[in-house]
Amino acid sequence: MGGVTTRKNSGQSTTAPAKRQRATSSGPASERRDHLVKLAAELFARKGFQATTVREIADEAGILSGSLYHHFDSKETIVDEVLSTFLDDLVARYRTAIGSGADPRSTLSEMVRIGFGTLEPHRAAITVMQNDWNYLRQFERFNYLVKAEDEVEQIWVAQIKAGQAAGQFRADVDPKLTYRMIRDTIWVAVRWFRPGGRLNTTGLAEHYITVLFDGLATGERTSQQA
Amino acid sequence: MGGVTTRKNSGQSTTAPAKRQRATSSGPASERRDHLVKLAAELFARKGFQATTVREIADEAGILSGSLYHHFDSKETIVDEVLSTFLDDLVARYRTAIGSGADPRSTLSEMVRIGFGTLEPHRAAITVMQNDWNYLRQFERFNYLVKAEDEVEQIWVAQIKAGQAAGQFRADVDPKLTYRMIRDTIWVAVRWFRPGGRLNTTGLAEHYITVLFDGLATGERTSQQA
Amino acid sequence: MGGVTTRKNSGQSTTAPAKRQRATSSGPASERRDHLVKLAAELFARKGFQATTVREIADEAGILSGSLYHHFDSKETIVDEVLSTFLDDLVARYRTAIGSGADPRSTLSEMVRIGFGTLEPHRAAITVMQNDWNYLRQFERFNYLVKAEDEVEQIWVAQIKAGQAAGQFRADVDPKLTYRMIRDTIWVAVRWFRPGGRLNTTGLAEHYITVLFDGLATGERTSQQA
Amino acid sequence: MGGVTTRKNSGQSTTAPAKRQRATSSGPASERRDHLVKLAAELFARKGFQATTVREIADEAGILSGSLYHHFDSKETIVDEVLSTFLDDLVARYRTAIGSGADPRSTLSEMVRIGFGTLEPHRAAITVMQNDWNYLRQFERFNYLVKAEDEVEQIWVAQIKAGQAAGQFRADVDPKLTYRMIRDTIWVAVRWFRPGGRLNTTGLAEHYITVLFDGLATGERTSQQA
C-alpha cells in the first residue's frame, strides 16, 4: 500500500473499485468534469499551461469561461487533475511490475516498456509535465508531484542496484545517474513521438532496451569490471 | 561556411575575431545589450519565458521596464538572442568536431562531450530551450530554431550511419531514433545537473559514453549482427 | 439590396425589422453594447479617436477599462461600429431617394436634404469620419469605408449626369468634381454646425440648394451652353 | 496693417525683407531647421500629427530622435511652424487681393483663386490643418490659429456683404454661412486633389467659380430678389 500519494485520491487501493471521489474542494467527479479535463489537457499540451486561457478551454467545451468555475475552482485545479491522473496510473503500473518477483534485468525491461507504454494514453499529461513542470513546481499545491517523482526514483534505483548486486548490470555506473538518463530518454520522447510513425511505442521500447543493455558498439565491451 | 543560419550572425567563422554584428532588426550589439541578455537568460531559465515579466528583467538591471525597449524591440527579441547565441556556438563546435577526420566512434564520443560541455556555459539557454521550446516555436520568428535543429540532426545521423557502415556501431538500430535519444538524454540533463555535484560535465559525458557504447548489461551482448 | 457592404449588417433591408445581428467578430449586439458605442462616439467626436483613451470611455460608462473588452475586442472595433452604423443608415436613405423616380434636380435636392439631415442624428459619427478618416483608413479593417464611399459617389455622379442629359444641369461642369464639392460642403458643416443656431439643418439644406442651383450672382448667368 | 498675428513672426510686413527670426524659444531659423520642418510636415500630413512619432521624423532626417531637440523644444513647436508658415503666406495673399480695389465679385473670385492656389505649395500644411485642427486647438499655444481664422472670416464676409450691397450678389443668402461653405469647399479639396490629374488648381478654381456664381442649374434662376 501507500507510496505515491497524489493529492487527489490518496489511499485508494488499486483493487478497491469504490466510487471515485475527491477529497478536496476541487469538486465531485462527473462525466462532464472528466470531459472538460480531457479538453483542457489537450490544450495545455499543445500550447502550454500558461499560454492556455480558461476561455479557450471553455470555448472548446462550448460554454463561457465563467461557467468553468462550476466544475473547478481554479485553472490550477484542472491541470492538477490532468497530472495526478497520469501519476496515479503510472505508479500503479510500476507497483505491479516490481511485485512480479522477476529478476532485475527483466523487471527493468518491463519498467521501460511501461514508460513507453504510457506515451500514447497519457500523451497530453506527459507533455504538460515535460514542458510546464518547471513552472508548476513553484506552487505549493504541486509539491505532491515532487513526492511522486521521488518515490518513482526509489523504485528504479532499487532495481538498478539489485541488478548490480546480482551481477546483471555493470558495477561502474552510478545508479541514480543512470536512472535519470533512462527516465529522461523515455519521457522526452513525447516531444517527437507521433502515433502512426515507423515505430509504435512497443517498438520504441524494444529499441531502447537493446541499446540500453547492450550498447551501441559492436564487438567486445571496452572496459568492464566484475 | 554556411549551414545553420540563425537569424543573427551565423556565417561568422570561429576564428575570425571580426566585429560582432547582427544582420537583422534585433538591434546592434553592445556590451550593455549583452549584459541585459545575460540577466534575462537567467530569469527565463529560472521562471520560464512567459512567467518572466519585462519588469523583472528591468529590475534586475536596475532600470525601468520601458528602458529595455531602447535595446530590444520586444521580449521575444531578447529570448531570440539567448537561443541563437547558444545555437551558433553549438553548431560551430560540432563543425569543428566533424572536421577532424577521426573515425565515427571517436567523433561521436567527441560530440557527446561537446553536448555535455555546453551544459555549464549555456545552462540558461539550454534550460529555456527545453522548457519554452513548445511555446516559442509557435511564432514564425523562431522558425530558424527548427532549421538549426534539423542541421544538427543531419550531422549526428551522418556520423551514426558512418559508424554502422564502418562496422563500429550495431546495424540493427535506427540512426535517427538513436540520435534523438542521445540528444534528449544530453539536453534534459540540464534539468537536474548542478555544478559542484558528484560529477562535473566531463564525468557525466564519460559515464554516458560508457553506457551508450557498451550498454548497461554485463557479459556477452544479447543479439548482434555484423 | 446589395451595394454598399459595410462589415456589419449591410444586406439588411430597410423594411425588414429582423433581429439586429452582426456578421463579424465584432461581437453580438446588445443594448449595453449600443450604449457604450454611443458614449464612445461622443468622446471620439470631441477629442479625436487617437486622443480618446479606453479609460475615458470606460470612465464615462462607469466601469473599468478592462471591462470594455467584454463587449469589444479592441478600440478599433468600437469606432468601426460608430462609422458603419452611420454609413448603413446613409446609404439606405440614398437608396430610397433614388428609388422615387423623380427628376434629377428633385432627386439631387432630396439627396442634399438627406445629407444635411444626418448632421444632427449622426453628428458624432460624421465628425469622426471627417477628423479621423485619414488615420483610420491606414488599417485594412476599414477598407469597407472606401467601398461605401465609392458607392455613394456613383449614386451622386449618376444623378448629376442624368440631370445634364435632361438639360436640367449645365453641361460644362465636371460631374465627379461637382459631386465632391457638394459632398465636402455638406459634411464639413459638421465642424461648425450647432443645433439651436440661427438655421436648423433644414434651413441649411435649403440655403445650400439655392446657391448650388442658382449661384451666388444676380442677373443673367455668365456663360452657358445648351 | 496688423491683423492676423501668428505667434511666430508677427508684425513682420510683407515687404520687409528683414532676416527671418522667431520671437520665441523655438530656436533660430536655419536651413537645417527648415528642412526638418518640411520632412515633419509631410509625415504629419500622411499619418496625422498624433500618429507621427518624433522618432519617425528623426529617422526621415537620418538622425536620432533625441537630436531633434537641438532644433525644436517640442513636437508641438514643429507643427506650429508648419501651420503658421502657411497662415502667414495665406493672409499676406488675401491682403494683397483686397488691396487691389476691384469690385466685390472680382475680388471674391481672386480670393477663391488664391485659396485653390495654395493647395499645391502648402498641401501638407493644409492637410494637417484639416485633419488635426480639432486636436490641436485644445492647446492654448494654438489659440492664434483661431485668431487667424477669425480675421480671414472677416475679410471674406466683408467682401460678400459689399457684393450684396452693390447688387452683385443675391441678397437672400447668409454671408457668414456662405463664407463657410466656400471656405470648406476649397480646403477640403486637399483630401482628394492630386497634382497631375485632369484639372490643375487653376482649373479647379475656375470650375468652382462658375458653379458658385452661376449655379448648377440651366435656364432662369428660380427665386430672386433685388
Add this chain to the structure above:
DNA sequence: AATGAATGAGGCTTCATTCAT
C-alpha cells in the same frame, strides 16, 4: 550637432476570477 541611454507616464489589452440572475 548629435549620440546613446534612460525616464516616466501612460496606452491598449489580457485574463483568472467573481457574482447576481
Add this chain to the structure above:
DNA sequence: AATGAATGAAGCCTCATTCAT
C-alpha cells in the same frame, strides 16, 4: 449548470522628452 457583466491586477509596449558625453 450556465450566462453575462464586471473586476482588478498585471502585462507588454510606446513615446515625448532629458541629459551626460
